[in-house]
Amino acid sequence: MNTVDIAALYPQHLATLKARADEALARCGRDHLLVPSGRRHYQAFDDRDYAFAVNPHFKHWLPLTTVTDSWVVYTPGQRPKLVFLQPLDYWHVVPESPSGWWVEHFDIHVIRSAEEALPLLPPAARSAIIGEANSALGDYTPDNPQAALDYLHYQRSYKTAYEVALMRQAQRRAVHAHRAAERAFRAGESEFGIHMAYCLAAQQDATEVPYQNIVALNRNGAVLHYTELGRSAPDPSLSFLIDAGASHCGYAADITRTYAADRTGEFQALVDAVDAAQQAMCASVRAGTDYRQLHVDAHLALMGILREFGVLKVSPEAALATGVSAAFFPHGLGHPIGLQVHDVAGFAASDRGGSIDRPAGHPFLRMTRVLEPGMVVTIEPGIYFIDMLLDEVRRNGHGDSIDWARVDFFRPYGGIRIEDDVLCTGDAPENLTRAAFAG
Numbered sequence: 001m002n003t004v005d006i007a008a009l010y011p012q013h014l015a016t017l018k019a020r021a022d023e024a025l026a027r028c029g030r031d032h033l034l035v036p037s038g039r040r041h042y043q044a045f046d047d048r049d050y051a052f053a054v055n056p057h058f059k060h061w062l063p064l065t066t067v068t069d070s071w072v073v074y075t076p077g078q079r080p081k082l083v084f085l086q087p088l089d090y091w092h093v094v095p096e097s098p099s100g101w102w103v104e105h106f107d108i109h110v111i112r113s114a115e116e117a118l119p120l121l122p123p124a125a126r127s128a129i130i131g132e133a134n135s136a137l138g139d140y141t142p143d144n145p146q147a148a149l150d151y152l153h154y155q156r157s158y159k160t161a162y163e164v165a166l167m168r169q170a171q172r173r174a175v176h177a178h179r180a181a182e183r184a185f186r187a188g189e190s191e192f193g194i195h196m197a198y199c200l201a202a203q204q205d206a207t208e209v210p211y212q213n214i215v216a217l218n219r220n221g222a223v224l225h226y227t228e229l230g231r232s233a234p235d236p237s238l239s240f241l242i243d244a245g246a247s248h249c250g251y252a253a254d255i256t257r258t259y260a261a262d263r264t265g266e267f268q269a270l271v272d273a274v275d276a277a278q279q280a281m282c283a284s285v286r287a288g289t290d291y292r293q294l295h296v297d298a299h300l301a302l303m304g305i306l307r308e309f310g311v312l313k314v315s316p317e318a319a320l321a322t323g324v325s326a327a328f329f330p331h332g333l334g335h336p337i338g339l340q341v342h343d344v345a346g347f348a349a350s351d352r353g354g355s356i357d358r359p360a361g362h363p364f365l366r367m368t369r370v371l372e373p374g375m376v377v378t379i380e381p382g383i384y385f386i387d388m389l390l391d392e393v394r395r396n397g398h399g400d401s402i403d404w405a406r407v408d409f410f411r412p413y414g415g416i417r418i419e420d421d422v423l424c425t426g427d428a429p430e431n432l433t434r435a436a437f438a439g
Contacts, residue, residue, distance in 0.1 A: 006165050007101030013162035014105055017061055020155045022076045028145035030128040034121060035072040036135035051207040056339040057130045059250035062102050067095050069114040082106045083117045153344040154351035157336060158374035164423060170253035171436035174246035177202035182259055185240040190233040191215045202246045210252035210341050214243035221414025222386045224331060237261055239413040252341045254378055255433050256419035267413045270309055274383060277301045278418045282379045285422045285429040291367045292359050295333040298381045299325045314401045324401045327389040332365035334378035337421055342366055375424045384415030
């Protein structure tokens, strides 16, 4: 989708945000919505700042992800206002003046210092101010009214056509980089070398990708959030797990793939089996489906694979009931994704608050809602050979459930995870990731 298409979709997106803001303000009894972009955070006892992360509520309104000390101001019935900081500065690059498909929809006020925003903001006492505490400016302190947040976060689950278009762009960028990373792996590169190949292909560095790349060779694939980036390639290089994304106009892609060096060996066969199961799980992202049940079903499917490959000696149902399955698949099936990688409201019971509990024995699941059209979720089943968790199986008296010789065979490969981002529709799901790989 090109810029012209996105420009055509943006007015309806903005109308949706205005309607949501109207309701959120009514619920919290305020007259104005103020959304600061955010302010830089600095390291303790130093003048070095951390990589800036814009307020997601700010980038929901407009595709600005690097500007600090700026404000979106919305009053029902009026055009939204952007108070845009373009400082007089010779230490840093000054942000370019706003341009693009969205500017005609805003009244834009350029300021040269953060304090110049004050006379352009409506009364603080009548405003709902949504943002981080450090965005405070004079009397304008973010108070994040709970009634407004509950509503806005819940509604963020339902992506507009504009948002889905931007997420498709993020997918294409990430897929291009994933292909470069696989080529680097097959060429014998180290984790660091693969990471650099990924960033070069994505044209995004570590401050721009939506999360820190996981680039794991061999047994490092058994560390769920492995981010060490070894500088030397192992000998031999047996397997490669990469969990890496890309950003586009503030929206995230989150993709994981696993590769075997030997494309004819048993580990490749195990990867293929997980991939087939994962695609069936993605096909189950249907309106009315409880995501908690998808997660439990994923455990049963993965344990069926391990039994087929001789790792498990008990039924999938027995492995689930005894907790053995959690040793091989210790994380959740996935999470909502959009403006944030782990997007908000994954547990929300309604737009008035409350939460839906995780299933007993599954403490790391990040999504417990029933799927509805407009939601985008990740589907990321995994099988790992993690010594700490397997030792717990033995200590808990379930060691006989496992063929330990088979575990020893697969342990050097670390693990397998395959992850796609999937849009729930009123009909068949749209797998945003597979579509990008097919393109």
